Amino acid sequence: RLGMFRTFSVLLHRSTAAAGHFSRNKSSFEIFHGSSTCKESSSVSVVLFGFAGSPIHQLEKMSNIYTELGHRTFYCTLPMKFTFSYDIENIRNCADQVISVLKKEKISKVICHSLSNNGGILYQHFSQMAVNEPGLEIKGAVFDSSPGPLGIQNIQKYLKIDGIEKFRPSRQTPVFLPLHHFGVNMANRVPLAQTFPEIIYQLKFLKNNWKHNKHVPWIGAYMTEHEREAWPLLFIYSKNDVLLSWRYVDEVVKMQGLTGRKVLSKRFDKSGKAGHVAHLKYHPTEYREMVQQLLEVI
Numbered sequence: 070r071l072g073m074f075r076t077f078s079v080l081l082h083r084s085t086a087a088a089g090h091f092s093r094n095k096s097s098f099e100i101f102h103g104s105s106t107c108k109e110s111s112s113v114s115v116v117l118f119g120f121a122g123s124p125i126h127q128l129e130k131m132s133n134i135y136t137e138l139g140h141r142t143f144y145c146t147l148p149m150k151f152t153f154s155y156d157i158e159n160i161r162n163c164a165d166q167v168i169s170v171l172k173k174e175k176i177s178k179v180i181c182h183s184l185s186n187n188g189g190i191l192y193q194h195f196s197q198m199a200v201n202e203p204g205l206e207i208k209g210a211v212f213d214s215s216p217g218p219l220g221i222q223n224i225q226k227y228l229k230i231d232g233i234e235k236f237r238p239s240r241q242t243p244v245f246l247p248l249h250h251f252g253v254n255m256a257n258r259v260p261l262a263q264t265f266p267e268i269i270y271q272l273k274f275l276k277n278n279w280k281h282n283k284h285v286p287w288i289g290a291y292m293t294e295h296e297r298e299a300w301p302l303l304f305i306y307s308k309n310d311v312l313l314s315w316r317y318v319d320e321v322v323k324m325q326g327l328t329g330r331k332v333l334s335k336r337f338d339k340s341g342k343a344g345h346v347a348h349l350k351y352h353p354t355e356y357r358e359m360v361q362q363l364l365e366v367i
Contacts, residue, residue, distance in 0.1 A: 097150075098163045100170050101125065103132035103142030110139035113178045113208050113367065116167060116195075118188035119146030120214070120346050121153075122257045130349065131182060134360055140180075143170065147191040150267075153250040154274040155243060157194070157282040164195040168202055177204055180367065182211040184346050185312075187253075189215040189288035193296075200298070208367040211303045211360065212292075214346045216321060217313045219245065219287035241287060243279040247271065252312060256345060292321050301331035303363040305356065308336065309344035331366055335359045 103115075115135040119128050128144040135142050145167065151159045171179065179199075183192040189212060199205050219241055247268050254264040286295055302325055306318045315336060326332045335355065341347040349356045 097148045098145065098166065100143055100145045100167060101128070103129070103136050103144065105136050105141070109141050111141075113180060113364075114141040114143065114171070114176045115180045115182055116171070117142065117144035117182045118184065118191040118195075119144065120185035121146075121149035121187035121253045122259070123184065123187075127184075127346075131184070134349075134357055135180075135182075138361070138364065141174075141176070143167070143174075143176075145191075147187055149187060149250065149253065150271060152187050152190055153246050153268075154271045155246065155278045155282050155285075156274060157278070157285050160190060161194050161198070164191060164198055167191075167195055168198055168205065171205060172202075178206050178208050180209045180211065180363070181207060182213070183215055184213045185215050186217050186249075186288050188213075189217075189292070193288050193291050196296070196298070207298070207300050209301045209303070209363050211305070211363060212318075213305045213348060214307075214310060214313055214344075216288040216292045216318070218289040218317055219249075241283060241290070243275055243283070246275060256312060256343060289317065289321070293324050296325075297328050299330055301333065301363060301366050303359055304332070304334040304336075305348050305359060306334075306336055307338065307340040307344040307348060309339045311343045312345045333359065333362055333366075 115132070117128050117131050123146045125144075125146075128146070132142040132144055145163075147160060147163055150156070151163070181192045181196065183189045192210065192212075196207055196210070199207055250268055250271060251264060254267070259267075304318055304322050306313060306315055308315045318334075319336070322332055322334045335348075337344075337348060337352055337355075340351045
């Protein structure tokens with residue numbers, strides 16, 4: 070294991086040395102408008118933030134839940150190259166683009182619906198900007214298969230020890246971000262021939278980004294220890310999720326509930342084979358019922 074860490078450090082050092090020869094392409098971030106399936110009857114719109122590598126048709130299915138209920142929707146996916154290189158500047162640029170679109174469309178009230186940690190991270194920075202944006206109000210937030218921890222905290226997924234979900238390292242480490250990238254690509258069935266060049270590309274930026282952004286909490290830590298807003302929350306997750314510890318989400322639910330805000334949750338025993346962002350597919354009725362419950366309390 071130590072050898073793996075040393076190998077990572079060498080790769081990170083070599084890749085960073087060449088980082089100055091590369092530029093980041095922001096054009097891959099695009100915001101889509103949901104297609105209305107019925108007359109828009111609600112003053113609250115919905116912004117959906119996709120999981121890493123999320124195909125647009127997945128977000129369209131999520132969007133339809135809300136358009137069928139009369140809500141206007143917008144959806145987008147944060148480029149994972151920003152997520153896994155901890156490029157906070159470009160993540161915030163994407164969040165700012167979402168706010169610009171909402172302002173242009175004269176949207177004043179929104180619900181955020183985030184898929185996996187990739188969606189959660191965009192929510193994190195979008196919400197921080199939105200609370201300081203005149204005329205824009207977040208009315209609620211949904212987390213599907215999120216939030217999760219960064220790095221060593223993922224050990225709780227494999228160790229069944231009472232209280233392990235309370236384990237919170239005092240410092241974050243970037244060492245596991247390439248492993249998270251690898252795990253996400255495997256879950257998305259991305260070929261290894263594509264995955265390894267992607268990871269090497271991320272390493273070109275990670276060390277420098279981490280130097281400037283290591284104080285910025287990952288979405289799991291942010292939702293557990295930092296966010297203290299008033300809008301209600303809904304968490305949807307499963308015990309058989311191969312990427313996310315359900316015990317960790319249980320702890321987030323508990324901690325947010327202790328702040329006094331309204332917190333709803335639905336934990337499935339199983340959502341398909343992998344259990345990650347598959348809840349709507351395998352539990353469509355229950356999923357819609359939970360979303361409806363959130364809408365009723367905003």
